[in-house]
Amino acid sequence: MIEILKFFLTTHCLLEQEELSVALRYFKLKKVEKNQLLLFKGEVCNHLHFVNKGIIRTYFVTKNSTEKTRFVAFDGSVITALSSFISQTPSLEYIEVLESGEVWSINYHDFYLLKETLPNWAIFYTKILESAYIFQSYKIEHLMTLSAKERFENVLSQNPQFLTRLPNSVFASYLDISQETLSRIKSM
Amino acid sequence: MIEILKFFLTTHCLLEQEELSVALRYFKLKKVEKNQLLLFKGEVCNHLHFVNKGIIRTYFVTKNSTEKTRFVAFDGSVITALSSFISQTPSLEYIEVLESGEVWSINYHDFYLLKETLPNWAIFYTKILESAYIFQSYKIEHLMTLSAKERFENVLSQNPQFLTRLPNSVFASYLDISQETLSRIKSM
DNA sequence: CGAGGCCTTGACCGCGGTCAATGCCCGTGG
DNA sequence: CCACGGGCATTGACCGCGGTCAAGGCCTCG
Numbered sequence: 001m002i003e004i005l006k007f008f009l010t011t012h013c014l015l016e017q018e019e020l021s022v023a024l025r026y027f028k029l030k031k032v033e034k035n036q037l038l039l040f041k042g043e044v045c046n047h048l049h050f051v052n053k054g055i056i057r058t059y060f061v062t063k064n065s066t067e068k069t070r071f072v073a074f075d076g077s078v079i080t081a082l083s084s085f086i087s088q089t090p091s092l093e094y095i096e097v098l099e100s101g102e103v104w105s106i107n108y109h110d111f112y113l114l115k116e117t118l119p120n121w122a123i124f125y126t127k128i129l130e131s132a133y134i135f136q137s138y139k140i141e142h143l144m145t146l147s148a149k150e151r152f153e154n155v156l157s158q159n160p161q162f163l164t165r166l167p168n169s170v171f172a173s174y175l176d177i178s179q180e181t182l183s184r185i186k187s188m
Numbered sequence: 189m190i191e192i193l194k195f196f197l198t199t200h201c202l203l204e205q206e207e208l209s210v211a212l213r214y215f216k217l218k219k220v221e222k223n224q225l226l227l228f229k230g231e232v233c234n235h236l237h238f239v240n241k242g243i244i245r246t247y248f249v250t251k252n253s254t255e256k257t258r259f260v261a262f263d264g265s266v267i268t269a270l271s272s273f274i275s276q277t278p279s280l281e282y283i284e285v286l287e288s289g290e291v292w293s294i295n296y297h298d299f300y301l302l303k304e305t306l307p308n309w310a311i312f313y314t315k316i317l318e319s320a321y322i323f324q325s326y327k328i329e330h331l332m333t334l335s336a337k338e339r340f341e342n343v344l345s346q347n348p349q350f351l352t353r354l355p356n357s358v359f360a361s362y363l364d365i366s367q368e369t370l371s372r373i374k375s376m
Numbered sequence: 377c378g379a380g381g382c383c384t385t386g387a388c389c390g391c392g393g394t395c396a397a398t399g400c401c402c403g404t405g406g
Numbered sequence: 407c408c409a410c411g412g413g414c415a416t417t418g419a420c421c422g423c424g425g426t427c428a429a430g431g432c433c434t435c436g
Contacts, residue, residue, distance in 0.1 A: 062333045070328070083325050086318045092329075122310070129317040130274045136324040137271050140258070141280075143331045144364045145250045148392065168415060176332045178393055183416055336424065356383060366425055371384055 002029075004076060005050050005104045013124040023121065026110040032056070032097045039095035045084035046108035051075055054101020055165060059173065060093040069174040071135075074161050075101070082132055098170065148177045152185050190217075192264060193238050193292045201312040211309065214298040220244070220285045227283035233272035234296035239263055242289015243353060247361065248281040257362040259323075262349050263289070270320055286358060336365045340373050 005027060009015060015023060032038065032054060039045050041061070049056065051073045058081055059069045070093060073079035084091035085108060106114075114121040142151050152175055155162050162171050172182040193215060197203060203211060220226065220242060227233050229249070237244065239261045246269055247257045258281060261267035272279035273296060294302075302309040330339050340363055343350050350359050360370040 060329065068329075068332050070325075083322050086322065126314060126317065129314065129321060133317060133321050133324065134271050134274065136321065136328060137258075139328055140324060140331065141248065141256075143328065144256050179415075180394080180417085181392055184392090187416075367383075368385085368426080369424055372424090375384080 002104070004052055008050060008076065008078075009124075012127060014120050015118070016120075019118050019120060023114055023118065026106050026114065027104040028106075029102060029104055031102050032100060034097055034100045036097045037094055038097065038103075039081055039084075039091055039093075041092060041094055042090050043084075044088055045081035045091045045095070046088070047105045048078060048080040048085065048108075048111060049073075049095075050078050050104040052102045052104055054097060054103070055099035056095060056097055056103070057170065057174075058093045058095050067173050068176065069170055072098070072162070072166065072170070072174060074159070074165070078128070082128075098166065143176060148175065148181055149185050149188075151175050151177070152182070190292075192240055196238060196264065196266075197312075200315060202308050203306070204308075207306050207308060211302055211306065214294050214302065215292040216294075217290060218293055219290050220288060222285055222288045224285040225282055226285065226291075227269055227272075227279055227281075229280060229282055230278050231272075232276055233269035233279045233283070234276070235293045236266060236268040236273065236296075236299060237261075237283075238266050238292040238294075240290045240292055242285060242291070243287035244283060244285055244291070245358065245362075246281045246283050255361050256364065257358055260286070260350070260354070260358070260362060262347070262353070266316070270316075286354065331364060336363065336369055337373050337376075339363050339365070340370070 002024065006020065006024065009020060009023060013020075013023075027050070029052075038047070038049065038056070053075050055072065055074055056079050057069050057072045058079065059067045061067055071079060079095065081091040081093050081095055084093075088108065111125075115125055116122075142154060146154065155175060162174065166174075168182055169179050172179045175182065177185075190212065194208065194212065197208060197211060201208075201211075215238070217240075226235070226237065226244070241263050243260065243262055244267050245257050245260045246267065247255045249255055259267060267283065269279040269281050269283055271277075272281075276296065299313075303313055304310075330342060334342065343363065350362065354362075356370055357367050360367045363370065365373075
């Protein structure tokens with residue numbers, strides 16, 4: 001079970017064997033249930049989660065109380081409310097379990113500690129930031145230049161799981177379109 | 189003249205006096221003219237610019253060849269084509285001078301060198317990434333939830349210079365609305 | 377004074393949102 | 407085992423925000 005996390009860390013962190021075993025000690029395995037909230041709006045996010053099994057998303061809520069999905073983590077990737085985690089200030093967004101499963105979680109304190117003690121961990125953190133930045137760059141570009149249908153096709157070509165493993169409502173909110181429009185796009 | 193850069197670096201980097209003087213050696217002063225392109229699409233961005241005087245923006249071009257402004261740097265702030273700078277791959281965006289002035293520039297190689305030699309410089313880099321991430325988080329949130337007028341008011345409340353120092357076309361492309369809509373919004 | 381940018385204003389239209397009705401699937405209990 | 411209800415997806419009718427196109431106004435600079 002821990003093998004997947006190990007694999008993830010070795011490929012993303014360049015950790016030596018013994019650094020790796022140090023790091024792994026700080027991760028705790030946790031079962032998570034569908035609809036469970038791992039973070040409420042207003043709380044400070046002090047965990048980073050590696051999704052071992054299941055699906056987790058971050059979302060925020062608009063004035064007219066509709067949910068907008070910022071990021072979806074399928075099995076094998078990492079998720080946190082990054083803005084809050086970075087700045088250790090109250091989060092504007094929620095972390096929610098979409099599909100039951102289990103996560104390996106590390107808390108901010110330990111994460112920070114590793115950053116101070118293992119140089120390769122600091123590099124890992126930098127990599128997370130860099131890829132998060134680039135990810136959002138594309139998202140902005142797509143919101144500004146692509147039509148609803150083009151955004152749909154683009155996301156789908158990157159990761160078909162958005163269509164197959166998510167409820168319509170979540171996928172729509174991720175694309176920033178209404179469920180009705182998504183439904184119409186699919187039936188073309 | 190170098191005083192402004194000094195001030196910027198000391199407040200953002202926590203550098204010791206002598207670290208500061210090391211770092212400053214790597215910056216080169218350069219006069220820049222309105223309409224000048226500091227980076228073309230397709231080039232690798234290997235400079236980070238501190239805007240001493242003038243205005244500089246990054247923008248990308250859509251399929252139907254309209255320009256979209258990603259970021260505007262007024263005097264006293266820092267600009268680069270971050271995605272390209274990070275990954276040292278060809279840039280999808282341009283860097284353009286909107287108002288003549290001068291910049292202090294450091295190249296990627298030297299920047300990277302400082303990151304290796306001065307721990308505080310690595311922290312500086314991390315801070316740049318963090319704030320760039322948070323900046324884009326808000327941009328996405330606003331694109332997804334606010335109307336044209338609300339985005340206009342929001343940006344304006346953050347920085348009135350968008351209205352006073354930029355041509356309409358640039359401000360509009362930053363807000364992701366047409367020039368005509370911007371004009372109508374202003375006359376309300 | 378004239379030309380060329382840029383901004384403004386008007387007329388029109390289309391993408392995608394909203395509201396509402398209906399359909400479909402599935403779990404639960406009688 | 408079937409009936410019912412609730413949640414989610416689909417479909418249709420309608421509408422409004424903001425885009426596009428085109429004409430006109432206003433500076434600035436030569």
